Amino acid sequence: MNFKNRTYWLFLLPTLLALLLVLIIPFFQGVYYSFTEYDGFQVTSFVGFDNYIKLFSDDQFLYSLGFTAAFSAASVIGINVLGLSFALLVTQKLGKVSTLFRTIYFMPNLIGGIILGFIWQFVFLKAFTGIADVTGIEFFRGWLSDTETGFWGLVILFVWQMSGYIMVIYISFLNNVPKELLEAATIDGANKWQSFWKVKFPLIIPAFTVSLFLTLSNAFKVYDQNMALTNGGPFGSTEMATMNIYDTAFKVQDMGYAQSKAIVFLIIITLISVIQLYITRKKETEL
Amino acid sequence: MKFRLVFISFIMLASMSLIVACSSNESGDNGESSGQGDEVVVDLFNIKVETTDQLNNLIDIYESENENVKINVTTVGGGQDAPSALQAKFSSGEAPSIFLLGGLSDVEKYSEYLLDVSDMESAKTAIDGTLEGASMDGTPYGIPLNIEGYGWMINKDIFERAGVDPSTIDSYDKFVEAVETIDSQKEELGIDSVFAFSAKEDWVVSQFSSHFTAPEFGNDVKTAFESDELNFEYGERMKEYTDLFNQYNYQPILSLDYSTSVEELFANDRAAIIHQGNWIVPTLNSMDESFAQEKLGILPLFVSSDTEGKIVAGPSWYWGINKEKDEAVVEESKKFIDWMYTSDKGKELIVEDFKYVPSHEGYDTDSISDPVSAEVYQYLLDGKGKIWANNQYPDGFFSEALHPEFQKYLGEQQSWEEFEEATSNAFSEMR
Numbered sequence: 001m002n003f004k005n006r007t008y009w010l011f012l013l014p015t016l017l018a019l020l021l022v023l024i025i026p027f028f029q030g031v032y033y034s035f036t037e038y039d040g041f042q043v044t045s046f047v048g049f050d051n052y053i054k055l056f057s058d059d060q061f062l063y064s065l066g067f068t069a070a071f072s073a074a075s076v077i078g079i080n081v082l083g084l085s086f087a088l089l090v091t092q093k094l095g096k097v098s099t100l101f102r103t104i105y106f107m108p109n110l111i112g113g114i115i116l117g118f119i120w121q122f123v124f125l126k127a128f129t130g131i132a133d134v135t136g137i138e139f140f141r142g143w144l145s146d147t148e149t150g151f152w153g154l155v156i157l158f159v160w161q162m163s164g165y166i167m168v169i170y171i172s173f174l175n176n177v178p179k180e181l182l183e184a185a186t187i188d189g190a191n192k193w194q195s196f197w198k199v200k201f202p203l204i205i206p207a208f209t210v211s212l213f214l215t216l217s218n219a220f221k222v223y224d225q226n227m228a229l230t231n232g233g234p235f236g237s238t239e240m241a242t243m244n245i246y247d248t249a250f251k252v253q254d255m256g257y258a259q260s261k262a263i264v265f266l267i268i269i270t271l272i273s274v275i276q277l278y279i280t281r282k283k284e285t286e287l
Numbered sequence: 288m289k290f291r292l293v294f295i296s297f298i299m300l301a302s303m304s305l306i307v308a309c310s311s312n313e314s315g316d317n318g319e320s321s322g323q324g325d326e327v328v329v330d331l332f333n334i335k336v337e338t339t340d341q342l343n344n345l346i347d348i349y350e351s352e353n354e355n356v357k358i359n360v361t362t363v364g365g366g367q368d369a370p371s372a373l374q375a376k377f378s379s380g381e382a383p384s385i386f387l388l389g390g391l392s393d394v395e396k397y398s399e400y401l402l403d404v405s406d407m408e409s410a411k412t413a414i415d416g417t418l419e420g421a422s423m424d425g426t427p428y429g430i431p432l433n434i435e436g437y438g439w440m441i442n443k444d445i446f447e448r449a450g451v452d453p454s455t456i457d458s459y460d461k462f463v464e465a466v467e468t469i470d471s472q473k474e475e476l477g478i479d480s481v482f483a484f485s486a487k488e489d490w491v492v493s494q495f496s497s498h499f500t501a502p503e504f505g506n507d508v509k510t511a512f513e514s515d516e517l518n519f520e521y522g523e524r525m526k527e528y529t530d531l532f533n534q535y536n537y538q539p540i541l542s543l544d545y546s547t548s549v550e551e552l553f554a555n556d557r558a559a560i561i562h563q564g565n566w567i568v569p570t571l572n573s574m575d576e577s578f579a580q581e582k583l584g585i586l587p588l589f590v591s592s593d594t595e596g597k598i599v600a601g602p603s604w605y606w607g608i609n610k611e612k613d614e615a616v617v618e619e620s621k622k623f624i625d626w627m628y629t630s631d632k633g634k635e636l637i638v639e640d641f642k643y644v645p646s647h648e649g650y651d652t653d654s655i656s657d658p659v660s661a662e663v664y665q666y667l668l669d670g671k672g673k674i675w676a677n678n679q680y681p682d683g684f685f686s687e688a689l690h691p692e693f694q695k696y697l698g699e700q701q702s703w704e705e706f707e708e709a710t711s712n713a714f715s716e717m718r
Binding site for chain 1: 544695
């Protein structure tokens with residue numbers, strides 16, 4: 001393709017322009033604001049790196065970063081294990097039933113995060129308490145009222161929402177595993193377990209690249225589920241980084257400082273995603 | 288080289304057209320509000336979502352009486368988003384003519400736009416002291432929207448069945464006694480717990496704290512706004528109240544939200560006391576008409592003195608008028624607000640339709656339909672109302688510092704002293 005072709009750039013222009021207006025210009029503006037004292041109304045002073053220095057002694061922000069990382073780790077594992085299991089289940093030859101299951105597993109993904117948050121809030125607060133009242137099992141009591149149940153509540157919600165989506169990705173890769181390889185494995189006497197680990201698994205590694213990338217970056221950026229389910233409570237102990245940034249900007253009205261947090265957060269996400277892509281790419285096997 | 292030139296000129300052209308589009312939009316707006324001679328357009332920014340219908344109704348009536356005026360309402364509601372939306376309106380050059388101000392920090396923020404309202408009829412009839420919440424250097428910049436009051440909202444029926452007459456509770460000790468009496472008969476009364484304090488909601492905690500911070504600030508809005516420290520002068524009493532309700536509260540207290548507290552426990556006679564204000568009356572009415580009429584009562588808190596109980600009562604929102612608009616628009620805005628609070632029709636709507644506790648004099652107390660609102664009005668007139676000190680806290684203080692720290696205390700994660708210290712530090716830092 002001739003990159004100097006005039007029409008090439010002409011067709012690209014609308015997208016480039018849109019990106020420039022909504023992404024690139026605001027990004028540089030944001031970098032600028034992170035060096036200032038800004039209340040959303042006017043820039044009152046230029047403070048250099050003060051915001052960034054302050055950030056490293058902000059316990060709540062550092063805590064929220066740690067919490068987000070723990071949440072991401074737990075949910076990435078949960079989503080991928082569950083997503084892959086679902087995919088294996090529905091790629092068995094079960095006829096119409098497997099289509100039904102695919103639909104059911106995918107359904108949570110069609111519901112928005114806020115609504116999901118409220119649904120699960122109802123489940124944890126009302127349904128769980130109901131179960132506890134009836135059965136007397138203390139495990140179901142007091143969910144979301146302490147840090148631990150708040151954390152697992154968020155993980156459960158997010159795993160439930162995302163695993164159906166990740167399942168779809170795994171399904172497409174599993175369907176692409178050549179039949180003759182599986183047949184050959186069977187003839188060689190491999191059982192189901194062996195043919196999964198030795199044949200299917202290495203061939204669907206590219207699916208892990210995609211799925212891990214999607215789940216990791218989505219888990220880090222969770223906001224609406226967090227807001228609707230726990231809203232950071234109790235005592236700010238389930239507050240994720242995004243919520244901390246939002247609150248600094250729109251509740252404390254300290255936009256400059258919030259912006260510097262956002263930039264640090266962006267750098268962290270970028271680094272993690274790049275490292276993850278690099279590692280999983282290396283593991284991919286060519287057929 | 289050539290393609291680059293074309294590329295650059297395209298971008299130039301596109302951005303030019305954007306700038307043109309923006310500026311033409313602006314001139315269009317001006318033309319609309321001033322150019323058409325007889326019709327004046329007033330933009331009103333409303334935050335009170337719960338009375339949107341009533342406001343629209345009032346505006347329809349006003350417009351039918353004043354045919355040359357057109358009032359456009361924008362309603363944005365719900366907690367923190369409304370102030371941001373208002374700010375966005377100002378930054379984008381679409382400043383409204385009439386808008387709502389929360390506290391002195393809003394007045395300060397919009398001071399260059401705000402009209403001095405001292406010569407308005409509705410400012411003169413405002414109840415003494417209510418203008419202070421929107422005054423800077425003695426000049427009022429806002430008309431109070433209504434009066435809202437809060438304290439312990441009680442279910443009088445449960446009190447009476449337990450053999451406690453709410454009207455005899457005139458000291459802190461008697462209050463504790465009443466709570467213990469009710470608690471001892473939980474089974475017979477069929478209640479889950481005495482209290483249903485919703486510690487999940489940051490604003491409930493913030494309002495609760497106001498009982499104890501208002502006297503520290505000399506019960507003066509301006510002092511509260513200017514104070515750069517919070518010392519918990521009445522922290523001891525606050526701790527006593529906190530321990531009391533935590534002991535007799537529906538558990539887990541930390542995840543008890545507004546709707547469970549009010550709509551499920553309190554409204555269904557499953558809890559006797561909650562910390563709320565008269566704004567729950569419409570909600571209660573929508574569930575059970577008789578509840579607010581027959582069972583609902585309000586009890587004060589005994590803070591600065593053991594025997595004199597006070598509630599918090601005062602205006603929480605103010606109407607501000609944008610003086611930067613055309614003279615005709617400003618005039619019509621003033622007329623509209625005056626009409627709303629001083630004309631007979633306006634007064635009638637405020638009390639009977641909006642069901643507000645009026646913030647202005649010259650209203651018939653009997654026309655306030657529910658007993659609690661009338662009680663709140665009476666407290667205020669008797670000088671037993673405290674200011675909404677929580678409205679003058681630094682931005683974000685209650686949600687980012689006070690509420691989490693308070694929850695830590697409730698959840699036994701820290702001692703009361705640590706709570707006071709952490710909260711005081713945050714207060715000074717955020718101011």
